Amino acid sequence: WEGEFFPGIPKIKYEGPSSKNPLAFKYYNANEEILGKKMKDWMRFSIAFWHTFRGTGGDPFGAPTKVWPWEDGTNSLAMAKRRMRANFEFINKLGVDRWCFHDRDIAPDGKTLTESNSNLDEVVALAKELQGSHVKPLWGTAQLFMHPHYMHGGATSSEVGVYAFAAAQVKKAMEVTHYLGGENFVFWGGREGYQSLLNTDMERELGHMAAFLKAAADFKKKIGFNGTLLIEPKPQEPTKHQYDWDAATTANFLRKYGLLDEYKLNIECNHATLSGHSCHHELETARINGLLGNIDANTGDPQIGWDTDQFLTDISEATLVMLSVVRNGGLAPGGFNFDAKLRRESTDVEDLFIAHISGMDTLARGLRNVAKLLEDGSLDKLIRKRYESFDSEIGAAIEAGKADFEMLEKKAMEWGEPSVPSAKQELAEMIFQSAL
Amino acid sequence: WEGEFFPGIPKIKYEGPSSKNPLAFKYYNANEEILGKKMKDWMRFSIAFWHTFRGTGGDPFGAPTKVWPWEDGTNSLAMAKRRMRANFEFINKLGVDRWCFHDRDIAPDGKTLTESNSNLDEVVALAKELQGSHVKPLWGTAQLFMHPHYMHGGATSSEVGVYAFAAAQVKKAMEVTHYLGGENFVFWGGREGYQSLLNTDMERELGHMAAFLKAAADFKKKIGFNGTLLIEPKPQEPTKHQYDWDAATTANFLRKYGLLDEYKLNIECNHATLSGHSCHHELETARINGLLGNIDANTGDPQIGWDTDQFLTDISEATLVMLSVVRNGGLAPGGFNFDAKLRRESTDVEDLFIAHISGMDTLARGLRNVAKLLEDGSLDKLIRKRYESFDSEIGAAIEAGKADFEMLEKKAMEWGEPSVPSAKQELAEMIFQSAL
Amino acid sequence: WEGEFFPGIPKIKYEGPSSKNPLAFKYYNANEEILGKKMKDWMRFSIAFWHTFRGTGGDPFGAPTKVWPWEDGTNSLAMAKRRMRANFEFINKLGVDRWCFHDRDIAPDGKTLTESNSNLDEVVALAKELQGSHVKPLWGTAQLFMHPHYMHGGATSSEVGVYAFAAAQVKKAMEVTHYLGGENFVFWGGREGYQSLLNTDMERELGHMAAFLKAAADFKKKIGFNGTLLIEPKPQEPTKHQYDWDAATTANFLRKYGLLDEYKLNIECNHATLSGHSCHHELETARINGLLGNIDANTGDPQIGWDTDQFLTDISEATLVMLSVVRNGGLAPGGFNFDAKLRRESTDVEDLFIAHISGMDTLARGLRNVAKLLEDGSLDKLIRKRYESFDSEIGAAIEAGKADFEMLEKKAMEWGEPSVPSAKQELAEMIFQSAL
Amino acid sequence: WEGEFFPGIPKIKYEGPSSKNPLAFKYYNANEEILGKKMKDWMRFSIAFWHTFRGTGGDPFGAPTKVWPWEDGTNSLAMAKRRMRANFEFINKLGVDRWCFHDRDIAPDGKTLTESNSNLDEVVALAKELQGSHVKPLWGTAQLFMHPHYMHGGATSSEVGVYAFAAAQVKKAMEVTHYLGGENFVFWGGREGYQSLLNTDMERELGHMAAFLKAAADFKKKIGFNGTLLIEPKPQEPTKHQYDWDAATTANFLRKYGLLDEYKLNIECNHATLSGHSCHHELETARINGLLGNIDANTGDPQIGWDTDQFLTDISEATLVMLSVVRNGGLAPGGFNFDAKLRRESTDVEDLFIAHISGMDTLARGLRNVAKLLEDGSLDKLIRKRYESFDSEIGAAIEAGKADFEMLEKKAMEWGEPSVPSAKQELAEMIFQSAL
Known part of the structure; x- marks a missing residue:
């Protein structure tokens, strides 16, 4: 693959609210100061590698729909590297400074853990180079849900061999996140939960999860990684019940097992609404418990009972989100990760840009509204x-x-x-x- | 009012599964031993005074439908006493040993707190007498939600005067519960939550709630009341968000504010499902956190988004509930309170008996099933x-x-x-x- | 009661978007032309008598909170008349031309149907006078849900006596609506449904409902009432299942029983979301089926499973609502009825104005946005x-x-x-x- | 592949309620007469080829988990034939007489429609042979949702080329269903709906869907296929809104477009609950509208907002389902199709048998309960x-x-x-x- 990945797309610029150009910002003006900080420092936007570069449009009833021109249909190391270059072109054209990744998104699984680690190292070395001086991971994470051996969970699997394997995988993912200058490390326990209480020893599983997270916190210190460890609550899906149900449930877990000082929360708006709360409620709950560390910026559909991971375009919701962020004094070292994906039916390369611009502008518009609210004071x-x-x-x-x-x-x-x-x-x- | 309140209704007896008599137990045989305990000691059934004697059949769109023959249409002290006698006849005919009450259910509100307290004392004295040697309250509680001055909450009201009033009311309710030999005291924070985050200082309100519950625990010790203090989680209704959302949220609150050793939980099945959990999940969560203290035995409708407080008749759910109870080694000093009401359209006096018999039999059937499950062992x-x-x-x-x-x-x-x-x-x- | 009911409240004026005056319109400018029609002709706003003048703030767990100064605590005829005068002062100060009522809201139930009818006649005569030349009912309706004899339904009651009683009540309500110059007549079947299928003959009940609505359509013609008959879909509450579940269900019913030409639909946004649809979806479904007749302008809470009847303040939803209205060429002879109520905790008289102004402005803002969208054309x-x-x-x-x-x-x-x-x-x- | 596919599994026999053998029926006794008919004639059980033989355990967050020994990892014609032989061994060991299939489940997609059709013919010829004299399809259907070209729908695609392609595919699927002696043909419109109303012309799409279904009914007659055409309602997933939302919505569609005499409904319990109804309600609604044609026998999870397609094991629900079936005089020429799948974590071959036995026994137990209810008569x-x-x-x-x-x-x-x-x-x- 030679030359540009997005040949028709220019560097995205701020053109102001009256612009009709879909490939321009109308509200996000990175260096403009609002409420005493540059917009980019309030937002700390990050691109989610998995949705943007590994999202295929597949769903439980449908095959992949997206055929990006740079993809060759393989899961090879060469393809992984090419994709990484596309990622950085995307980041640079969009004008953001951060990205997020799962270990298995950016580099292919090998036949053994050793081979997987070696694949990862190779891609990470390239990413390090492409990051240059100004880009770094907002966070890294380990994918402990896709592989069949994680079907009963990673830290909460009924199999001790899986627990050990998960530990090894997190260890490596934490190492590479540290190497890349990542500012946080996230745990999303998609399989850490149960499908049925009839065949589950919930108490024993929770104990295992606590032991695992304790070991992770110990390892972090050992390698001198200063990033924040984050847990991302979600009530369910893929499991019937996920142990990190919502902010309060996760806070209870952290308190019970003595982990409160080691972890913060990564709040996702779509997960909030799936758990029966408004996003604003979850953010405030995390904030009040001293646990608001990062936001997965997306939205769900109020009539849909699964995770749709849509780009947030609701101005009112964005304003409430930014209200919590401003009350929190910002999110640093956390930020806004776009854990959002194109609709399955959106198949143009430019749709990737339009969606991110729209999401960034919506939050920027939210921040501007918060400034108005605070200035008004009533x-x-x-x-x-x-x-x-x-x-x-x-x-x-x-x-x-x-x-x-x-x-x-x-x-x-x-x-x-x-x-x-x-x-x-x-x-x-x-x-x-x-x-x- | 002279003579019997329920003239056509005999003392309810156990007739076994083949009986077709609606006014007989088919599964609940109080003194039969199951899994090493008498059924009545596993169940510790209690009648909820409010539903059974104060339930009118009114709903947000409809006027009261129930006109029990002993009611005279007033809320007088005399009526309160007559109703209390009906309560004890009901209890005795049904063959249970416990009842639950709110202060304002059993005695009318006065014009002042002093008058309300005096009304309460008068009715409580009668109740004490009617209890005799074998009946006592499973628990008492203070009604901090019906009166308009509690519209913003009791412990979490924005008004300090309301906070003080609520404290005074709980103080008195705890005293009379203690006087009657009550085994527990419950807090249901129906108004302790918010309708909108836009006009709410959630952090400050949570702090007030903690201070209130701390003062309640102190007062309990002061008067030598050894009953368990219980919080009853419910996600919402009447508020948009209730601070005691579910078992895990409440546990987090108790841990955060250092109240974990002072409180246990009263789990209600209908509240469990409204919070997005199965009843079994909430019971297990409470149990694992060491907090399972009591059960409000009812059920909701899986297609309905508000509290229907129906009598539990689902055998499978009852079996799962009893599984948690058996794992917990029973509930004592807690028990099963029938926080369940007749449908609005059920207006015969005998319906009160049929509903309770059905609920008791269903749980008894659940216990028998658990015994089968444990004996089988697979x-x-x-x-x-x-x-x-x-x-x-x-x-x-x-x-x-x-x-x-x-x-x-x-x-x-x-x-x-x-x-x-x-x-x-x-x-x-x-x-x-x-x-x- | 002498003099003004709302002494501190002026006639509400349009002051434009920059106004900070809570008692002024910022977007609704009645006579301004948008998309070829005056705003007031697009909106055709109506005040719901029941929420605004009979709403007490009571809820299933709480006593009334609102004590309007003109109320004397009785349900007398004199009080009914005084309240009606307050209604017209409210209407005039707000600057709308329409109101909606249930028969039993505006005049007290009598001991017999004859007495109830006579009470109604007396209040209606006053209303007629107060209406003057420019105000009239957007619609009238009969309250077939509050009285205990409607507990099993009106048209679908298991009792033939109730069916007849309901027919007599609708007959009278239709007559007075006609007399007042009402433009529509609405059926909201709050009790027309079931609580349990176990004791219900759904097929027979549906047949009764069809017979009832057929007789209503016949009667309308007989008395020369040219208003539109409207059915208001709602999925549930107070019943477990309401036969007019949503727009499509109601359309199926109308088609099955040959009533399609006689009825249109009154779509309520909060009912739409309770049935699992967006409000826009229900409006479009009604429109496509040729049935969009009126809108009950309110909103629900996406996290709440019962009818909250809040004033719509969401700009995005209002824009979608107005998009359907514009596509429908307006709603006349229907309009926007504010089937919305103050929160229980909003107890100032001025809150009544603030809420309505906010709701009117939100829809007006929606209309202005639709104009922008259509002018842009993309x-x-x-x-x-x-x-x-x-x-x-x-x-x-x-x-x-x-x-x-x-x-x-x-x-x-x-x-x-x-x-x-x-x-x-x-x-x-x-x-x-x-x-x- | 030589010999048996399920070597350890015997022909499943009826052993009665006291049996502890997981590989035996405890309630389903095929030839036993209940309420005047053999159990097998009430039930008319059918195996769903897709779940049982093409289900992989993949989910939106996880890779396939099931590696059946007879699978070779390819989607070849040879593999398709081997799988078909496994299907018939399964059917015979389980003792059922019917199966259901999608065209693309049983034979691989080709590069062109012609090639796909030819693949299908080859596999169908084998199926015909394996069916022998006693087995036939309960129904066939065309898979119009998996292929990316169906991403906007089949009959409701915005692309006319897709509409034509879908028509050609249904035509062929109907032909092979007819050839195999199928008794019904089903339409499940998984993609016939919308993701957003903002970019959708719902009215035009509905018109296309009606035209398509009309053409299908015409074609059926042309080829002399006497099977029932069935529409399977589902509210949503994969789309935000599916046009066949529930039974009443679909009935309205059929009535509006003059298709009422040509189609019946295939009610799925999990779809019923996703649309906010109990399964019993949907069955009764279909029955009352004269549209109850077939049942997809499964269940969902009351706390889960997506389609879990679990095997029904709830005795109470099964009894209600059978009550509707008995009231309907049975389902023939429809029946019970097991549109149910193993949990992702159930990976033993024997789990396929255990799950089906459990589902069959549960419905058989429901039928026995209905007989008891009817005999009792109260x-x-x-x-x-x-x-x-x-x-x-x-x-x-x-x-x-x-x-x-x-x-x-x-x-x-x-x-x-x-x-x-x-x-x-x-x-x-x-x-x-x-x-x-």
């Missing part, structure tokens, strides 16, 4: 006012854990029937919408 | 066999937290491609069904 | 281009029903492997968002 | 009694369409407040359970 004021009765002496005593039931009963008797003002939700919604 | 054997590779030296090292990634990688290299046997889920399902 | 062009292969000779033969399998097979053989271009969904989403 | 009696007020003169007038609103109003006035007895749902549930 929503914050409304909230502060709601709770002002707790800014009192007795409120302070309660918040300090010093108000016992006897004292409170005395106060209640003294005060009589309490007053309860309107929550002003419709007003809050009106103010919020006015910033969109 | 399901347990299937599970143990699945994990037997962990009963090895390396498995033991892993489970002891002594297997690091280097050692595991060495093993993985040495062992080569791991084998993964069939999970035999269909066989497990066949074995399970054969016990039904 | 989305329509994208769709037309997708199907252009059917604008061929063979395409025409297919669409005319003249292409048989032999002919098509011959073509397929001749043409060889068909080409399938990208569906360009991400581009369509980008174009759509650019109009928001 | 459930039927309860239902008849509920509606007995319609067995009156006025009831008859209503049901004959002769009761107008004036007459009904007169009756309502005359009768006064109607009485409404209890619906006795809990009693109905108790009676139902007692038959399980």
Whole structure:
């Protein structure tokens, strides 16, 4: 393969909201400062190698639909390298600085672990070179779900041999992520869960998972990798129940097994909604638990019960997402990874660009809306006012854990029937919408 | 009101599976021993005063439908006492030993807290007398959701006056529960959550909730109440999001705020399914976290997105519920509370009996099935066999937290491609069904 | 009650998008022309009497929270009249021309049907007077769900006496709607469905429902009422299954029983999503079946499984709704009824105005966006281009029903492997968002 | 491949409920007479070739897990024939008389339609021979969803070339089904729907679908195929919205386009629950519309939002399914097709047998329960009694369409407040359970 992979596509530029050019940014202006930081530093966008370069359009009822011109139909090492070059051309044309990968996406499985590792090394060496000085992985991860030997899980497999194999694979993936300058390392436990409780020892499996994650945290320190370890909650699919169901479930697991200081969370919006929560709820839950580390930027379909991994184009949702990010003071060393894929029926090379531009612009538009909201200030004021009765002496005593039931009963008797003002939700919604 | 409340209804007896009598037990035989305990000691059934004696059949689109003959249309103290006598006749005819109540179900709200407390005292004195020597509350609780002043929550209200009022109310409810010999005290936070994140300071509210529950635990000790404090998870309804979403979320909350040793969980099957889990999953999650304290025995409708509180009649679900209970060594001092109500269209007095008999029989049938399953032993054997590779030296090292990634990688290299046997889920399902 | 009901609230005016005044329109400018029609003629807004004047904030777990100053705590005729005057002040201050009502909302139930009818007549006479020359009902309807005798349904009750009673009630409600100059009459079959198939003869009930609706259509003609009869689909709640599940189910019913020419549909967005469809899907389904007659303008919560009847504030959804309306050439003689209520916790009188202003502005904003989309034209062009292969000779033969399998097979053989271009969904989403 | 495909598996026999042999029937006794018919004539079981012989265990996140010993890793014609021999050994050992297939399951796609047809002919000739005198297809169907050229649909593709190709494929599939003595022909429109309304002309697509199905019905008659044409409703997956959403939606489509006499429905339980209905509801809806033609016997998971196609093992659900079948007088010429697959983790050859035995036994147990219910008679009696007020003169007038609103109003006035007895749902549930 000689020359460009995307010959018709220029370097994507910011043209502003009035532009009709699908291959230009209308809201994302990387170096523009918003709320005291450059847009690119708020966003820290990353391309997901798997969706963008390994997504085939296959689904449970359909064969692959995407035939990118640079693909030769093989899973060879040579093809893996060519694909990696396409990845970096894509990254550079889009103007982002980060990428994410699974070990088995970027290099083919070998017949043995040794061969797989060697394949990986070869592709990683090329990636290192292509990264140059300004690009690096937002995070790496190990693919512990595709291979049939992971059918019962990796860390939670009923087979000790699989547990060991998974450990070896994570070890290597962590090493190469470190080598590439990755800023985080992610665990997505797609097979860490159960299909049926009838044949499962859930307690034993959870214990194994904790042991595995403890060993991972130990190994990280051993090799001097300073990146954040992240767990990505998802309620189900492919399993009936995934142990990392949602942010609160994962936080409970981390607390129970003494892993709270070692891990943070990678919140995915589509996973949030599959677990019955809004994305904003999951982000706030992670933030409040001190665990918001990264965002998988995508969206689902409110009427669909599986993971559709669509590019986020909803302005309102993007504004709420950015509200959590701003409250968190940003996401660094995490960022926004586009864990989003083209629809199966979108088969033009340019669709890859259009989708990413649209996703980036939507979040950028969200950030601009948050700036408007904060500058206006009336929503914050409304909230502060709601709770002002707790800014009192007795409120302070309660918040300090010093108000016992006897004292409170005395106060209640003294005060009589309490007053309860309107929550002003419709007003809050009106103010919020006015910033969109 | 003179004489019997349920004149046509005899004391309900066990007549065995071939009986066609709707007013007889076919499976529940209180003193029969199953798996080493009397059935009544496994079940510890309790009647929910609110559904059985205060349920009106009203719904968001419909007026009350139930006009029990003993009701006079008022919410007077006299009526409250008459109703309490009906309750004990019901309990005695049904042959159970426990009941559950909210403070405001059994006695009318007064104009002031003092008056409400005095009303409560009067009814409680009668209840104490009617309990006699063998009946007592499985648990009491405070109703912190019906009154308009709780519209923003009790412990999580934005108003400090409401927080204090709620504290005073719980204090009193705990005192009367203690006085009546109650074995547990429950918190159901129906209004402890949010309707919209736009006008909510979730972090502050969670902090208030923790302070409240801490004060409750302190007060319990102060008055020498040895009952278990229980939190009842529910994902939503009436709020959009309830802070006690499910067992794992509540466990995370308890761990985060240092309350893990003070509280257990009251799992309700209908709440489980509303949160996206099977009831069995929630029971197992509570059990594994050491938190399974009580069960609200009901069921929902798999196609309905709100709480229907139906009597459980599904044999398969009942068997799974009893499997968790048996694994837990029983529920004492907790039990099974029938948090279940007649359908709105069921308006005969005898329907109250039919529904409870059906619910009790279903769980009893579940227990009998569990006994069959355990005696047969093949399901347990299937599970143990699945994990037997962990009963090895390396498995033991892993489970002891002594297997690091280097050692595991060495093993993985040495062992080569791991084998993964069939999970035999269909066989497990066949074995399970054969016990039904 | 003397003087104004809403003393602090002025007549609501259009102030444009930059206004920060919660009591002003920012997008709805009644007489402004958009796409060839005045905004008010596109929207035909209507106030729902039940939510706005009879909504109490009660929910299945909570007592009423709203205590409007003009309410005296009774359900008397005098109170009904006072409330009606408040309604018309509200309508006039908001600047709309239509209202909707249930018979039992506006006048109290009597002890007999005769008394109920007489109560209704008295209030209706006042309403007629207050309507003046410019206001009239968008539609009237009969409340066949609140009274306990409707617990098994009205037209589908198992009791023939209830069927007759429901017929008499609809007869009267239709008469008063006609008298008031109502433009439509609606059937919402909240209780026309089942709670359990175990005790239901669904076929017989459906037959009764058809007979009832046939008799209603006959009666309409008899009295010279030219308004449209509308059925409002809803999947469930309060019943487990409502016979008018969604637009397609209702269309099937109308076709099966020969009622297709007599009825149209009133689509409610919250009902759409409860049935597993987007609101836009239900509108398009109704439109394609020639049945789009009216819209109940509200929204639900994507994470909630019951009817929340919130005011629509989502700009994207509003734009899609207006797209269907514009394609339908408007809704007249139907319109937009605000079947939406304040949150239970919104208890200020001004919240009633804020909520309606917000809902009206959101739909107005949607209409403005549709105008932008149509003027831009690229989305329509994208769709037309997708199907252009059917604008061929063979395409025409297919669409005319003249292409048989032999002919098509011959073509397929001749043409060889068909080409399938990208569906360009991400581009369509980008174009759509650019109009928001 | 020489000799047996399932060497360790004997011909499956009936051993009765006390048998612990996983490879024996405990409830299905083919020639035993129940309710006047042999069990095998009620059930008319069929094996789904695709799941049983082409199911690989692959899922959206995982590679195939099943490596049946007779597979050689190719998709050759020789392999197709070997697989067909395995199919008939399986059928014979299981003791069923019917099978179902997609054209592309049983024979490989060729490079051209001609080659595909020729491959199909070769395999079909072998199947015809292997069928012998007693086995035949319950139904055949064309696979219009796997190939990338069907990504926008077959009959509803935006490309006319694809429409023609689909027509040619259905034509051939219908011919071979006819040749093999198939009793039905099925349409499952997995891709006939939309992913987004933004780029879809739904009305035009629906028109194309109707034209296609009309042409199919014409072709059927032309070749003298007397089998029933069946449409299989499914709400979604792989598309966001499938045009054959549920039974009522499909019935509406058939009525609208004049196809009601040409098609019946193939109801799948897992599709029913995905559309928000119980399986029993969908069966009853199809039955009442005169459209119940066949059942795809499987089940889903109440907590899972995609098609899991599990073998039905729930006794209660099976009893309800059989209740509809018995009310329908059986399903012939339709039957029960096992559209169910092994879990991905079930990888033993014997699991194929265990799963089918379990599914067959469950339905047989359902039939036995229905016999008990009908013999007992109390459930039927309860239902008849509920509606007995319609067995009156006025009831008859209503049901004959002769009761107008004036007459009904007169009756309502005359009768006064109607009485409404209890619906006795809990009693109905108790009676139902007692038959399980």
